[in-house]
Amino acid sequence: MKRVVITGMGIWSCLGYSLDEVRESLYTGKSGIILDPERKEMGFRSGLTAKVEIPDLKKELSRAQRAYMPEQAKYAYCATVEALRNAGIDQDYLDKYDVGLLYGNDSSADPTVRAVDKIREKKDTTLCGSGAIFQSMNSTVTMNLGTIFHLRGINLTVSGACASGAHAIGLGALLIQNGLQDMIVCGGAQEVNPFSIGSFDGISAFSIREDAPEKASRPFDRDRDGLVPGGGAATVIIEEYEHAVRRGAPILAEILGYGFSANGDHISSPNVEGPSKSLRMAIERAGIDIREIGYINAHATSTHVGDTNEAKAIYNVFGDQRTEVTSTKSQTGHEMWMAGASEIIYSMLMMKNNFIAANLNFENPDEDSAKLLIPAKRIEKHFDTFLSNSFGFGGTNATLVVRNI
Amino acid sequence: MTKQELIEKVNSVLAEEFEKEVEELTPDANIKQTLELDSLSLVDMVALIEEEFGVKIASSELVKIQTFQALYDYLEEHMA
Numbered sequence: 001m002k003r004v005v006i007t008g009m010g011i012w013s014c015l016g017y018s019l020d021e022v023r024e025s026l027y028t029g030k031s032g033i034i035l036d037p038e039r040k041e042m043g044f045r046s047g048l049t050a051k052v053e054i055p056d057l058k059k060e061l062s063r064a065q066r067a068y069m070p071e072q073a074k075y076a077y078c079a080t081v082e083a084l085r086n087a088g089i090d091q092d093y094l095d096k097y098d099v100g101l102l103y104g105n106d107s108s109a110d111p112t113v114r115a116v117d118k119i120r121e122k123k124d125t126t127l128c129g130s131g132a133i134f135q136s137m138n139s140t141v142t143m144n145l146g147t148i149f150h151l152r153g154i155n156l157t158v159s160g161a162c163a164s165g166a167h168a169i170g171l172g173a174l175l176i177q178n179g180l181q182d183m184i185v186c187g188g189a190q191e192v193n194p195f196s197i198g199s200f201d202g203i204s205a206f207s208i209r210e211d212a213p214e215k216a217s218r219p220f221d222r223d224r225d226g227l228v229p230g231g232g233a234a235t236v237i238i239e240e241y242e243h244a245v246r247r248g249a250p251i252l253a254e255i256l257g258y259g260f261s262a263n264g265d266h267i268s269s270p271n272v273e274g275p276s277k278s279l280r281m282a283i284e285r286a287g288i289d290i291r292e293i294g295y296i297n298a299h300a301t302s303t304h305v306g307d308t309n310e311a312k313a314i315y316n317v318f319g320d321q322r323t324e325v326t327s328t329k330s331q332t333g334h335e336m337w338m339a340g341a342s343e344i345i346y347s348m349l350m351m352k353n354n355f356i357a358a359n360l361n362f363e364n365p366d367e368d369s370a371k372l373l374i375p376a377k378r379i380e381k382h383f384d385t386f387l388s389n390s391f392g393f394g395g396t397n398a399t400l401v402v403r404n405i
Numbered sequence: 406m407t408k409q410e411l412i413e414k415v416n417s418v419l420a421e422e423f424e425k426e427v428e429e430l431t432p433d434a435n436i437k438q439t440l441e442l443d444s445l446s447l448v449d450m451v452a453l454i455e456e457e458f459g460v461k462i463a464s465s466e467l468v469k470i471q472t473f474q475a476l477y478d479y480l481e482e483h484m485a
Binding site: 058062063064067122124126127128129130131 | 422423424443445446448449451452455456461
């Protein structure tokens with residue numbers, strides 16, 4: 001089996017629009033959550049959301065290129081430009097070699113809604129414009145990035161609900177391990193508009209702590225009352241180890257293990273067995289002892305049953321090992337299709353800079369989170385291996401284990 | 406709206422959308438070449454014209470409208 005390394009990262013997030021900005025936000029414990037008055041006017045139960053700006057790409061891309069890009073493809077473009085630059089990859093390289101693309105994305109509601117509104121209003125499909133079809137498809141991110149960067153390897157969108165980004169990286173690692181690709185652009189993207197999560201708000205999944213937006217996302221805290229939706233995009237360049245060495249790439253870390261499972265159970269409520277299985281598989285495939293894992297980036301979204309069952313799953317696997325566990329969603333809200341990829345980057349930034357960001361708003365544990373070591377304040381700590389969980393609707397689970405190089 | 410006002414508005418709307426200089430849009434110039442339209446962006450021009458002028462150009466008519474002058478004349482004829 002070939003080894004798989006990370007050689008570049010890039011991000012567009014509510015915590016910042018570059019790795020430097022995001023590292024600083026993680027370190028200082030900045031919250032990216034705001035109250036959006038537009039959502040309240042639209043009849044949302046919760047107007048809370050992460051604040052993410054849509055980049056103006058007029059100077060970077062032609063009108064024709066931009067016409068096919070919904071917001072999450074623009075986020076993904078910016079994250080990918082940064083990741084490729086950090087990996088030392090230019091357009092000449094992409095034109096010469098077959099680089100793959102696996103990106104997590106599981107909706108494109110805004111352009112879909114706008115096109116349907118237009119059809120209903122005008123009774124003429126032409127008036128949707130040419131971009132609507134390409135913007136509306138689930139694979140919009142991979143079709144846009146693939147054509148903009150001239151990528152000619154595997155080109156596939158991974159839709160695994162809130163585990164999409166993690167599965168994209170895990171599946172990419174499997175392709176490289178098996179010698180099918182030397183380099184793959186992996187990541188996850190998430191739209192941040194009201195249409196995309198209106199029906200999610202409708203099932204009362206979101207926190208309604210609107211008087212204090214920065215306090216609303218409180219994973220593992222006893223008084224949590226739901227998640228806060230977020231978004232953006234995160235890209236990691238993954239590469240076969242020898243290939244990276246040969247081209248003199250900056251080798252940042254190694255993907256040691258990818259674990260996955262499905263609950264085959266309730267559509268929204270996670271169980272304990274499925275996630276436990278995913279954690280065990282990732283650790284087993286990494287071939288390491290759990291004592292080597294210095295940090296666990298939890299999926300924990302700030303929902304009652306989700307956080308409880310993840311805490312149980314982590315305790316099932318780690319027992320009294322007491323490795324630090326945090327959920328960066330306390331700062332970002334739930335980045336959904338993007339989260340599995342962005343949380344690899346957040347964890348990488350912490351690992352490279354010797355700290356673990358605070359699990360914001362962890363004021364009182366509940367029965368299950370009390371069994372875990374959850375720092376409510378940032379701690380300075382060196383660690384060389386971390387584990388990151390991502391779980392999604394339908395009971396899809398993904399776990400990645402990554403080691404510093 | 407006078408014909409001259411119509412011409413100015415058409416030129417300004419198209420130049421902005423397709424990111425060209427207004428001066429490039431001369432009456433005898435070919436629309437597709439000047440605005441660098443392909444089969445997809447041509448759809449955007451039709452949608453834009455409908456949005457701005459309330460005139461829907463049918464596909465059968467579109468093939469006949471090759472120059473900006475032809476477009477001005479078509480709009481003048483069809484605007485309410």
